[in-house]
Amino acid sequence: MIENRVKVAVRVRPFLPHDCERLDGKRFQHYLETCPEKGQLIALENYCFTFDTVFPLDASQEDVFNTSVYPLLENYFSGCNATVFAYGQTGSGKTYTIGTCDPTLLEDYHHGIIPQAVRAIFKRKQDIENINSSSELVVMVSHLEIYREELFDLLNPSMIKDLSVRDNENGATIVKGIHKIRCSNYEQVLECLRNGSASRHTGSTLMNAHSSRSHSIFTIYLEDNSGVRRQD
Numbered sequence: 001m002i003e004n005r006v007k008v009a010v011r012v013r014p015f016l017p018h019d020c021e022r023l024d025g026k027r028f029q030h031y032l033e034t035c036p037e038k039g040q041l042i043a044l045e046n047y048c049f050t051f052d053t054v055f056p057l058d059a060s061q062e063d064v065f066n067t068s069v070y071p072l073l074e075n076y077f078s079g080c081n082a083t084v085f086a087y088g089q090t091g092s093g094k095t096y097t098i099g100t101c102d103p104t105l106l107e108d109y110h111h112g113i114i115p116q117a118v119r120a121i122f123k124r125k126q127d128i129e130n131i132n133s134s135s136e137l138v139v140m141v142s143h144l145e146i147y148r149e150e151l152f153d154l155l156n157p158s159m160i161k162d163l164s165v166r167d168n169e170n171g172a173t174i175v176k177g178i179h180k181i182r183c184s185n186y187e188q189v190l191e192c193l194r195n196g197s198a199s200r201h202t203g204s205t206l207m208n209a210h211s212s213r214s215h216s217i218f219t220i221y222l223e224d225n226s227g228v229r230r231q232d
């Protein structure tokens with residue numbers, strides 16, 4: 001049986017203090033019920049939907065990372081691409097879960113997918129280098145924003161006009177002209193994430209006072225410059 005390569009995980013964010021204010025004294029009621037054991041979400045007590053994973057309401061950032069993202073690192077270190085993307089209405093918790101907010105302002109417990117993935121990548125890179133001293137793994141990052149159909153290089157804001165989406169000779173879709181920054185440690189990647197996120201278009205919506213009004217793609221590239229194809 002071929003395993004489905006696209007996996008869908010559902011996270012329902014808990015009620016927050018500002019939700020209570022909006023309810024104006026009315027009783028709390030979640031119209032969604034989660035049933036993590038069966039991977040099901042029940043809406044309005046009647047409609048049942050099944051997904052690869054449904055997280056319990058109290059799932060931590062670490063639970064989400066360990067279940068949905070950590071397993072991808074194995075293939076990532078073997079040279080495969082992996083994408084994690086968050087989809088949902090404004091205020092539903094995409095930014096929080098992906099972790100593009102500045103992690104230095106947050107307790108470790110709130111660190112989202114990107115900071116946790118970066119930590120795991122550098123740890124794994126170090127382990128490989130300890131075993132094999134000729135190993136030369138290079139980490140680079142880019143940060144792209146798509147806003148009103150236009151591309152913005154968040155790590156090089158002055159280069160607005162020169163970006164274009166193309167297929168390369170291997171059939172992969174690339175963003176021509178995007179600036180990649182080489183990073184040697186967790187802190188350097190996080191600085192790129194912080195700087196890029198600060199340049200994003202934001203606004204406020206009825207559901208979220210600090211709403212991202214665009215899509216952003218933070219890419220972590222891993223290059224093996226030792227010339228040896230990795231088997232692990």
Ligand SMILES: Nc1ncnc2c1ncn2[C@@H]1O[C@H](COP(=O)(O)OP(=O)(O)OP(=O)(O)O)[C@@H](O)[C@H]1O
Nearest residue numbers: 013014089090091092093094095096097208211212
């Ligand atoms: N699982 C969670 N636990 C605690 N707080 C959360 C959780 N998910 C989201 N939040 C909080 O909810 C608020 C809205 O979340 P967030 O900004 O991530 O939404 P969003 O989907 O990115 O919205 P937008 O599309 O408008 O940018 C934030 O204050 C965030 O800290």
